[in-house]
């Protein structure tokens with residue numbers, strides 16, 4: 001069975017999971033418009049994941065995916081955390097933030113898996129790694145279709161060997177976090193990565209990164225992709241939960257305005273260059289998720305005070321092609 005049929009889509013397009021941006025309206029509108037909708041559940045608790053799933057199920061009968069961040073163990077030293085926190089102090093001062101306390105967020109991965117199993121979700125995707133064998137087994141026994149994320153051929157082979165039913169080939173053009181999880185981080189463009197992964201694995205490959213036009217989508221499908229995954233092209237949609245200033249930055253973006261940074265979260269991610277990224281270039285950065293927690297208050301205050309200079313404006317290299325409109329309108333550019 002083709003990937004499109006198996007995932008219940010009318011179009012060979014997956015709405016990229018985008019943690020913090022996907023709303024129930026966004027996911028349901030994507031599914032109703034013929035794509036596979038995806039919940040970006042990465043930052044949610046078990047109960048928030050359950051509520052989100054139910055909110056989408058209320059709005060559509062179509063299948064949709066839930067995307068999870070696979071947890072990893074990191075132990076930064078006290079000194080590294082202290083230095084990373086100190087590097088952020090000038091920005092805290094500018095925004096009038098008094099506390100530098102680090103409240104480490106709790107990651108409820110096992111609970112999220114439980115919610116997925118209990119709520120009848122049929123498709124689950126992962127980024128930042130692959131879950132443990134026993135979790136993969138439980139999900140597969142429940143008949144759930146599993147999608148991994150790879151930024152190199154080696155990661156794609158690991159995803160296939162672990163039992164993933166399909167794999168996203170995430171090119172370096174992609175907006176948001178790199179899904180990398182193996183060895184030194186590599187930045188391989190989609191045109192190079194996609195054919196390499198297609199010839200290395202037998203499972204269907206989903207192309208992601210910088211796909212903003214029908215022409216590029218068709219090129220990827222011709223190069224062997226079973227479907228494409230689009231994020232940035234839908235970021236400024238009416239249904240997207242992106243902050244209004246973030247949406248404005250997206251639609252006003254010029255070619256070449258994005259860069260990769262670890263400064264917001266401790267993991268490499270692509271976004272529109274701003275003051276925060278530039279001022280943090282030489283700073284000590286704590287590993288993910290510590291840096292993400294260290295910068296949380298800054299991002300929150302910046303958003304509430306309307307200061308995009310200190311917000312994470314995740315976007316892919318094709319952001320200059322993004323437009324406003326409903327998800328359905330934006331999809332017209334691909335059909």
Ligand SMILES: Cc1cc2nc3c(=O)[nH]c(=O)nc-3n(C[C@H](O)[C@H](O)[C@H](O)COP(=O)(O)O)c2cc1C
Nearest residue numbers: 016018019040127174175176209210231232314316
């Ligand atoms: C704002 C934003 C948030 C993202 N969050 C996630 C996420 O939670 N999980 C995930 O697997 N990928 C995430 N991604 C990456 C997308 O899945 C996908 O690889 C990327 O959007 C494709 O590139 P494009 O943005 O150029 O279309 C995110 C991307 C963006 C732009």
